[in-house]
Amino acid sequence: MKIRSPWWLVVLCFLAVSAVASAGKMPAVGDRLADLRLPTPESADTRDYLGLPPSDAFPVTAIAGKILVIEIFSMYCPHCQREAPAANRLYQAIQDSEPLRDRVKMIGIGVGNSTFEINHFRKHYSILFPLFPDEDFTVHKAIGEVRTPFFIVAALGPKDNGRILWTGSGSMGALETFMARLNDLARDGAP
Amino acid sequence: MKSSRRCLALPIAVALLSALALCAPCLGASLAMEGMIYDPGPLKPVDSELTVKVGDPAPPFALPSLKGETISLERYLGRRNVILSFVPAAWTPVCSDQWPGYNIAKDLFEQYDAVVLGITVDNLPTLFAWTHQMGDLWFPVLSDFWPHGETARRYGVLRTDGTAERALFIIDKTGMIRFILVSDINRRPDLGAIVEALKTIHATGAK
Numbered sequence: 001m002k003i004r005s006p007w008w009l010v011v012l013c014f015l016a017v018s019a020v021a022s023a024g025k026m027p028a029v030g031d032r033l034a035d036l037r038l039p040t041p042e043s044a045d046t047r048d049y050l051g052l053p054p055s056d057a058f059p060v061t062a063i064a065g066k067i068l069v070i071e072i073f074s075m076y077c078p079h080c081q082r083e084a085p086a087a088n089r090l091y092q093a094i095q096d097s098e099p100l101r102d103r104v105k106m107i108g109i110g111v112g113n114s115t116f117e118i119n120h121f122r123k124h125y126s127i128l129f130p131l132f133p134d135e136d137f138t139v140h141k142a143i144g145e146v147r148t149p150f151f152i153v154a155a156l157g158p159k160d161n162g163r164i165l166w167t168g169s170g171s172m173g174a175l176e177t178f179m180a181r182l183n184d185l186a187r188d189g190a191p
Numbered sequence: 192m193k194s195s196r197r198c199l200a201l202p203i204a205v206a207l208l209s210a211l212a213l214c215a216p217c218l219g220a221s222l223a224m225e226g227m228i229y230d231p232g233p234l235k236p237v238d239s240e241l242t243v244k245v246g247d248p249a250p251p252f253a254l255p256s257l258k259g260e261t262i263s264l265e266r267y268l269g270r271r272n273v274i275l276s277f278v279p280a281a282w283t284p285v286c287s288d289q290w291p292g293y294n295i296a297k298d299l300f301e302q303y304d305a306v307v308l309g310i311t312v313d314n315l316p317t318l319f320a321w322t323h324q325m326g327d328l329w330f331p332v333l334s335d336f337w338p339h340g341e342t343a344r345r346y347g348v349l350r351t352d353g354t355a356e357r358a359l360f361i362i363d364k365t366g367m368i369r370f371i372l373v374s375d376i377n378r379r380p381d382l383g384a385i386v387e388a389l390k391t392i393h394a395t396g397a398k
Contacts, residue, residue, distance in 0.1 A: 076292035076379065078326050116383030117292070124295050135381075 026144035026167075033154050033162030034142040036060045038109070038132040046130045050105060060154075061162040066103040067186055068162075069094075071172075072143065072150040075113050075121040079170065080149045084125035086172055087149075091129040093179050100179075103186050105156075107132060111140035111148060153185060227324065229282050236375035239356055242347030245371055249273075249362040250345040254310065254333035257318055262308065262331050264362065272305040272369075272392055273362045274385065277343055279354040279376055281313045281321035289357075289379050290332075291325045299386050303393035305361070308333055312340040312355055348373060361388055363396040 024034045040055045041047050047054065051064025060068065071087050073080035087108070094104050108131040110118040118131040134140055143152075146169065153166040165185050172178055243250065253263035267273045278289055293300075293307050300307060307330040311318065314336040322332055335342045335355070343349040348356040359380060361370035370388040374380045 074288065075295070075382075076288040078291045078294075078324075081291065081295055081326075112288075112379065114381045114383055116381065116386070120296065120299065120382065124298075 024142040024144050026146055027152050027164050029164050029166060031164050033060060033152070033164060036109075036139050036142060038107075038139075041130055041132075050107070050130065060107070061156060063105050063107070063156060065105040065156050067105070067165070067182065068152075068154050068156050069104060069106040069182070070152040070154070071106070071108040072111060072140070072146055072148055072152070073108050073121075074111050074148045075117045077148045081125075083149050083171060084121070084127065086175065088125065088128050089175055090172060090178055093175060094182065095128075097179070097183075100182055100186055104182055109134050109139050112137055153182070155185075227282060228284055230284055234376050236377065237356060237373055238350040238352070238376075239348050239373075241371065241373065242345065243360075243368055243371070245368055247368050249360065249366055249368050250342075252335075252342040252345070254335055254342060255315060256331045256333050257315060257322065258331065260331075262333055264366070267306065267362075267364070268366050269364050272303060272364060272389065272396065274300065274305055274307045274389075275346075275358075275360040275362065276307055276309050277346070277348050277355040277358040277360075278309070278311055279350070279357060280311055281317050284377075290322070290328060290330075292379075292382060293330065294326060294328055296382060296386075297329050299382075300389065303386075303389040304364070305389050305393075306330060310335050310342060310355070312336060312343060312349075312353060350376075359385060361385075361392060363392050365396070369396070 027033065037057045037059050040052055040058050041050070052058050052062065060070070069090070071083075073083070073087075091106050094100050094106060106129040108118075108127065108129060110121065110131060111134045113121070113133050114135045115133045118133045121127065122131050137145075140146075143150075149170065149172075151166075151168040151172050152164060154160075155163045155165055166181060249264060251264050253261050253265075256262045264273065276290070276293065290309055293309075309328070309330060309332045311332075312335050313321070315334045318332055318334055322328055340349040340353060340355060343355040346358070346360060348358040350356060357374045357376050357378075357380070359370070359372045359374075360368055363369045369392045372380055372384065
């Protein structure tokens, strides 16, 4: 009996393995941030805050600063809705802090959300920091499909290049605790 | 024989790859429902045939709501545009993350004189427990449990397993269907598409 591997089965296995391999793992302290590319904001003020030149898209590690806080959220997630005022207070506290203002940047990524949906979330909760859509779940898959909300704190700059310093699932916790953490990390990461 | 094997190869390959592509985003991502969602895996995107089309009069219904009322479509005639949001079933992925989004879009809908009616084929106790996890929903949640899925059937969105499609119908103040969107059951429809349709209906419909 002649045994021959059908060509389509080989191709299918390859594609299946590729699909599984492309799914990212959950961010962990010490890892590098996955290669997350986001659409460049149209607003010049937002590009200025993030230190980005005009372009179509950018990797999150290109954001200017020492530390990046990312909130992974969804407009459709009740916990993210409840967390929105707290996330706003965190951004405001960072902006009000002389040592942190230029060193720490903060963004939100709306998994499964369209541009319309993140804009509605921004308007509904008067969100102060930049939000980005992840309509086709590309970012969500790259970071291990974490549940929302999820917070990532990563080190920026050519040396650290997105080294993850802290992660947290669910509520960001007390503002004072989060700010103390950022102050410690900014101090540790200082040249 | 060889050609029949080849005929089978393509659908099998497509089915497997579709399942791989769908498995991630079909899961409910919110912590609010963690540990409570029954995941049936990727489902056939659409499993029913519409019995109505844009321009038809909307089939009437009267269904029990979570607040203890019976809500009929008729009560909104001449007063409000109505968004019927059918979702497949309680405690399933995607559905559990859909209505909480509409919960913060009240102002968008009201801007166009529209109300949302959320409908599933579940019974009221199940809907009570499920929607309780979403916070307080501002819109009526209706049970199309008995006769099972009768309203979904009249609109042609009752699936063969007794659940409903993930479907949206917008009915204007004259009772006419103006917009239909039967989504892939594994995907959530974009809020922007609903608002865009409402804008057109509001601009061209009875005030």
